[in-house]
Amino acid sequence: RSILFCAWSGLSYDRYTIRRWISDNYRLIDRNLIAYIDLGNGIIGNSTLNLHGSPLLQRIAQRAADAVVSPLIHNHTCHHRQKPTTESHSHVHRRRRHGEHENHMEINKHEEQTECEPHKLFDEWMRASNNRIGSNKTSSIVQMIDIDSAAALFLLEHGIPSLLIEMTDEQALTKDTFYLKNSPPVFSHEIEPEVIVAYAQFVSEIIRQLVDEPLIPFDLTNYADSIDMQTIDYLAHYDRAYQALGSHLGDSNEMTKIISQLTKVMRQIQSNIDQIPKNNYFSFQIFNEKLIEFERLFINDDQLRRTNTADNTYKHVLIGPAFGLTNTAVPFPLLSNLLFGIPTDPQTQLCDASQLYWSRLKQHFRLITRTLNGFDGLLSNF
Structure with a gap:
């Protein structure tokens, strides 16, 4: 297993340089790379831990957060x-x-x-999450990928499970931040040693799980939950536009059904994985190969994706860049960008393009479902 690390902000070296490196080392990426860990600019603050990346890494990040003692000082020691x-x-x-x-x-x-146990990073996250209101509440430590990051290149262009980890003093206004504490109005530029220790332990524990666990602990259940939530948000957000193209895209219930079939088999696979005997090392290599391929299943090399997208380099069919937003990923980027700002009476060309996109997208989702059903059948034999 190979893990690629980036201890600086990848985009500081611009996208061309990163893509050149990827092209020169494509054999490594294609065969062995199981994860890309982007440490951004390292530690530049004491208060805020940002985690953006693939939903596959949710379980790993949560376990790591639950294993590391919080650097914050509380009124009581435990x-x-x-x-x-x-x-x-x-x-x-x-x-x-x-x-x-x-x-x-x-x-x-x-x-x-x-x-009596000391507070862990996960406890701090739970406390911060419970204090949020409305749409800012979240059940996942790992939030949507940041488009303006090197991690997005690996995740959305090559299907490599990626994670951006940053420790800053920036106070985000959205749910995309894992808060440790409220920062003071004037930030102190002196980094607390306890924060450095906790940060290093957190990153090290993520690495340990990816490398040392006999079976790679990817989380397909959380991935399925993420897809279901994205589908709900997508249909709610694009309801008017979807209805305008309804005769070409078909009933939204069809899309819901296709996604439901996909997430159902994903949860079934995770359930079967959780029941595999811990000493069945012979089968782990086979399962690990399938798990490494999982994120890559959502990469679509079809030339159709290059038309009418915010960034034609990204190939992920589930998440991608959006028109008018610099660093925000949206669900179903091909359709989302197609439906962005369409008039009440869309042009015929737009309707035809929508029909073609949706047809290809359905085919791709069904192909993923069939592939995962084959993996589930393999699991059932052990």
Whole structure:
């Protein structure tokens, strides 16, 4: 397994240089690369941990956050995580001479012991998430990929699970940030040593899971949840435009059904993976090869994608750049950019293009579903 690291902001060296490097090292990327970890500009602040990338990495990031002690100072040194344990304190032995038999009664007294544990990064994230309101609430540490990052090149152009990790003092206004604490009005440029330690441990734990786990712990369930949510948001946002092209795109229920079939098999695969015996090392290599291919299934090299898109270099059919937005990814970019700002009565050419796009997109989703069904069948044999 190979993991590519970038300890500087990739776009500081411009997209052309990055693509040139990718072209020169395509054999490595195509065969062995399981993840791209972009550390951005490193640590430039004390308060905010930004995580943007593939939903496949959600479980890995959550486990890492739950393994690292928070660098923040709290009013108390630790908090309580309920971990009940049982102890048997006494055995009561009673004899009844008249019946010339013994009746053994065992009374178990259970005491719940609570372990005092320090706050973890995951606890800080949960606390911050619970304080958010409305649409800012989120159930995922790893948020949508940032288009204006090198990670987007690897994820959206080559199907490499990618993650951008940055520690800053920037206060975002959206849900795309994993807050550790509220920053002061005037930021201190002195980086706290505890923050550096926690950051290094967090990144190291992500690497350890990707490299050392016998079975790569990608999270297909979270990926399926992300697709379902994107579909709901997409149909709600483009309702008027979708209805205007309804005769060409078909009923939105058809799209919902196709996506539902796809996410269903993804959840089934994850369920089967979770039931694989931990000592079945012989089959792990086969499964790992399939897991490495998973994100690549959503890459579409069809030339049709080059027409009417915000950036014709990206090939991911699920997420991509949007017209008028510099660093924002949108669901179903081919259709989203096609439907962007269309009039009530769209032109015939636009209708024909929409019909062709939607037809190809349906074919691609069905191909992914069939491929994943084959993987699920392989899992069922073990």
